[in-house]
Amino acid sequence: MSSKKQKSIRDHKDYQSEVERLEFTKEYIKSVLEMSKGNKELFVENLKEAFADLDTSDSSLSYMNLLTNAQYLELAVSELERLSSVIGKPYFSRINFTSSGDTNEEILYIGKASLFDRVNQIPIIVDWRSPIANVYYDGRLGNVTYEAYGETQSGYLSLKRQYDIENGLLKDIRDIDLTTHDELLQKSLAGKADNRLTEIVATIQNEQNEVIRASLKHPIIVQGAAGSGKTTIALHRISYFLYSSGYRFPPEKLMILAPNKLFIDYISAVLPDLGVNKIKQTTYIEFMRNCLGKKLTLISPNSKLMALINGNEKSKMIQWVSSYKGSLDFKELIDHYLKEIEYNLAPSEDFMIEKSRLMRGAKLKKLFINEFQYLPIYKRLDKIKNLLANDLRLKKLLILSKLNSKYDDALEKLLFSSRPESEKRKEKVVNFMDSKEKRISSVEKESKVAIKNYMAAFVKKDIFTLYKELMSSPELLQKYSRTLSEADSKRISNYCQRIFAKKALELEDLAPLFYMKAKLEGIEEPYKMKSIFIDEAQDYSYFQFAALKEGFETDLFTIVGDLAQGIHSYRGLNSWEPLVKDIFPNANYQTLQKSYRTTVEIMQLANEILSIMDKDLPKVEPVIRHGDKPRFTKIDPANLEQIRAILEHDIQLLKKEELNSIAIIGRTDKECTRIHKMLENSKLPIQLLEEKEDMKKGSIVILPSYLSKGLEFDAVLILTLEESYREEELDIKLLYVAMTRPMHRLYLYASAPSELLLNRVMDHGTVHIGDNRKYCAQKDTTSEF
Numbered sequence: 001m002s003s004k005k006q007k008s009i010r011d012h013k014d015y016q017s018e019v020e021r022l023e024f025t026k027e028y029i030k031s032v033l034e035m036s037k038g039n040k041e042l043f044v045e046n047l048k049e050a051f052a053d054l055d056t057s058d059s060s061l062s063y064m065n066l067l068t069n070a071q072y073l074e075l076a077v078s079e080l081e082r083l084s085s086v087i088g089k090p091y092f093s094r095i096n097f098t099s100s101g102d103t104n105e106e107i108l109y110i111g112k113a114s115l116f117d118r119v120n121q122i123p124i125i126v127d128w129r130s131p132i133a134n135v136y137y138d139g140r141l142g143n144v145t146y147e148a149y150g151e152t153q154s155g156y157l158s159l160k161r162q163y164d165i166e167n168g169l170l171k172d173i174r175d176i177d178l179t180t181h182d183e184l185l186q187k188s189l190a191g192k193a194d195n196r197l198t199e200i201v202a203t204i205q206n207e208q209n210e211v212i213r214a215s216l217k218h219p220i221i222v223q224g225a226a227g228s229g230k231t232t233i234a235l236h237r238i239s240y241f242l243y244s245s246g247y248r249f250p251p252e253k254l255m256i257l258a259p260n261k262l263f264i265d266y267i268s269a270v271l272p273d274l275g276v277n278k279i280k281q282t283t284y285i286e287f288m289r290n291c292l293g294k295k296l297t298l299i300s301p302n303s304k305l306m307a308l309i310n311g312n313e314k315s316k317m318i319q320w321v322s323s324y325k326g327s328l329d330f331k332e333l334i335d336h337y338l339k340e341i342e343y344n345l346a347p348s349e350d351f352m353i354e355k356s357r358l359m360r361g362a363k364l365k366k367l368f369i370n371e372f373q374y375l376p377i378y379k380r381l382d383k384i385k386n387l388l389a390n391d392l393r394l395k396k397l398l399i400l401s402k403l404n405s406k407y408d409d410a411l412e413k414l415l416f417s418s419r420p421e422s423e424k425r426k427e428k429v430v431n432f433m434d435s436k437e438k439r440i441s442s443v444e445k446e447s448k449v450a451i452k453n454y455m456a457a458f459v460k461k462d463i464f465t466l467y468k469e470l471m472s473s474p475e476l477l478q479k480y481s482r483t484l485s486e487a488d489s490k491r492i493s494n495y496c497q498r499i500f501a502k503k504a505l506e507l508e509d510l511a512p513l514f515y516m517k518a519k520l521e522g523i524e525e526p527y528k529m530k531s532i533f534i535d536e537a538q539d540y541s542y543f544q545f546a547a548l549k550e551g552f553e554t555d556l557f558t559i560v561g562d563l564a565q566g567i568h569s570y571r572g573l574n575s576w577e578p579l580v581k582d583i584f585p586n587a588n589y590q591t592l593q594k595s596y597r598t599t600v601e602i603m604q605l606a607n608e609i610l611s612i613m614d615k616d617l618p619k620v621e622p623v624i625r626h627g628d629k630p631r632f633t634k635i636d637p638a639n640l641e642q643i644r645a646i647l648e649h650d651i652q653l654l655k656k657e658e659l660n661s662i663a664i665i666g667r668t669d670k671e672c673t674r675i676h677k678m679l680e681n682s683k684l685p686i687q688l689l690e691e692k693e694d695m696k697k698g699s700i701v702i703l704p705s706y707l708s709k710g711l712e713f714d715a716v717l718i719l720t721l722e723e724s725y726r727e728e729e730l731d732i733k734l735l736y737v738a739m740t741r742p743m744h745r746l747y748l749y750a751s752a753p754s755e756l757l758l759n760r761v762m763d764h765g766t767v768h769i770g771d772n773r774k775y776c777a778q779k780d781t782t783s784e785f
């Protein structure tokens with residue numbers, strides 16, 4: 001820190017008291033940590049004793065003792081972890097607040113974990129997720145309100161103060177008014193990307209705060225521009241959720257669905273910081289693979305995307321079928337199919353034992369269709385089976401006793417009505433006894449197999465078999481659909497048959513399979529999530545959302561995405577409206593138009609590229625942070641050596657500026673392989689990134705545009721060797737995604753500006769033309785436009 005700044009912080013009127021407060025807080029944390037360590041040791045000892053007691057006696061008291069000590073130990077450990085992680089920076093801000101009707105001004109320090117005075121319970125640090133902390137994010141100085149436990153509280157906010165604390169030392173104090181509000185944000189945005197997302201609790205903006213704290217009892221759908229903080233705030237919302245509603249269910253019941261493994265790696269570092277590391281983090285495909293419980297061979301969605309990028313007749317077909325399979329029309333078709341399966345499985349025969357009817361078929365049918373409707377269809381059969389078993393157990397005795405008394409009565413009548421010595425009478429009695437024995441034995445015998453025999457009529461077909469039967473048959477498709485023409489049905493079934501012949505499925509088949517599993521078998525408990533967070537939601541189809549909602553039987557979804565980055569929009573999602581209208585009618589819908597990632601200059605170019613597309617997409621507003629204009633350098637694709645020299649030179653300069661996280665983005669996998677080959681012998685630490693890989697620290701990564709989605713780098717170099725971007729929606733979106741990845745620098749390389757669609761925006765002066773003469777000893781390829 002400069003001496004000028006040192007001086008200015010010491011000049012602050014409260015400097016001394018703030019330093020003392022910080023020292024007091026650190027000391028207090030240390031004493032609590034000491035106590036927790038002591039507690040931990042004590043509980044470990046107690047646990048050992050409780051275990052020993054269990055060996056000698058199995059009284060429930062020693063078992064309770066064991067459980068209690070295990071719980072205390074867990075609490076002590078989590079307290080230790082929580083406080084150890086914040087001791088270097090116990091809080092980041094402070095508010096002075098006077099509740100309405102009160103004269104006492106409260107001074108509240110806000111941090112990532114709460115801490116209370118053990119004696120008087122006065123807060124020493126208030127958690128950023130607590131209701132009162134909302135005032136810091138939401139309120140201007142003056143009269144403010146906040147919600148706590150369903151009630152609106154009001155008061156007067158007289159001070160908002162931010163701190164820079166590093167390694168336990170106070171580095172800066174800023175009192176927030178309208179003019180200084182942005183300083184901390186600017187400082188944090190000017191930082192460097194480290195291939196990892198970070199927490200932003202100190203600088204959450206008002207519009208973001210609204211998303212984080214939006215009602216947890218309702219779904220929320222957020223359309224947010226590139227870099228508007230969607231991923232970051234989705235993670236902060238999880239943290240808020242666990243703090244405010246965590247008692248409702250354990251973190252294992254919360255799930256983040258991320259687009260790929262790379263992305264999970266990218267977000268994973270921030271999760272412990274936010275105290276949410278125990279939640280399930282997975283990709284849609286991985287989740288489905290586990291939940292559907294079968295080894296699935298999937299046609300790679302990326303190879304499909306590649307086929308679409310390369311665009312030919314086949315790709316039109318792929319696009320059409322994918323979009324149909326993601327539609328709510330297709331869901332309706334599956335619903336009709338399931339209805340028929342349900343009706344075919346509904347019992348209609350009477351349940352009989354010997355000659356007695358135990359339950360009418362009509363009654364069983366009613367139970368199956370109406371009463372047990374809340375259960376998945378196959379589970380209803382299990383229920384019917386149990387019901388019949390119970391009924392049989394009770395009624396069997398009744399049948400037997402009825403039989404006994406019927407024969408006994410008849411025998412008695414016979415004995416009274418005829419002469420004892422008559423041969424005929426003797427014969428009749430013997431026949432009676434025989435018949436009685438036969439019928440009783442028949443009841444006994446039949447009751448052993450009656451249920452098995454009755455249930456044998458209901459075959460629970462495997463969902464994969466059912467699905468394949470449906471999709472391979474144009475007749476069935478036609479039968480259950482209201483919208484498909486005969487020709488369409490044929491096209492779909494031909495397409496599916498080709499895939500099934502390879503013993504494979506495609507991503508679009510997972511939603512209907514999951515949906516059918518939910519309706520027929522039910523989703524098993526370990527996979528039944530209670531709250532779901534979906535990032536890059538623009539890449540999901542309507543059917544995917546509907547299937548997830550019905551399968552989990554909850555609408556507690558946090559859905560964040562950006563239609564402008566919808567490179568998988570062929571699957572169906574082109575607007576949020578049907579999602580809100582037809583699938584999540586209770587949802588709150590919010591938009592975030594401000595972008596925090598990149599500079600004004602880079603965002604301006606990205607916006608212009610986006611507007612080439614004839615779509616009504618809102619312009620992104622960058623947070624005012626200036627940087628270099630994006631730079632275009634003309635290259636000669638025939639001269640790979642020269643291109644390598646240019647890239648090496650630029651990367652060295654970026655590194656000198658400590659812009660260390662650098663990506664080279666190519667249009668497709670193929671183009672990236674070419675780039676990698678070209679740079680193979682370079683001295684730079686190059687990594688050709690694959691979807692399942694982690695980014696190696698310090699390496700320059702080469703990755704295709706579609707894979708860069710969601711990620712962020714200090715600098716991005718977009719390079720075209722053999723593949724140019726065409727003026728089509730998919731290519732424009734891919735280019736837009738790539739252009740919105742850098743925080744600080746964007747360099748573009750191509751044989752001509754038109755290869756990167758820059759010819760369409762060149763006149764606007766948003767791109768700086770790089771001088772590449774210095775690299776061109778043999779050939780002059782200076783760019784001129």
Ligand SMILES: Nc1ncnc2c1ncn2[C@@H]1O[C@H](COP(=O)(O)OP(=O)(O)OP(=O)(O)O)[C@@H](O)[C@H]1O
Nearest residue numbers: 200203204205226227228229230231232596597710
């Ligand atoms: N309030 C904030 N304070 C500081 N940094 C912020 C804030 N909001 C967002 N950022 C930063 O902006 C960058 C972009 O955030 P994030 O990746 O969450 O955006 P996104 O909307 O998911 O982007 P994209 O759709 O392009 O993937 C991150 O570096 C994040 O830390």
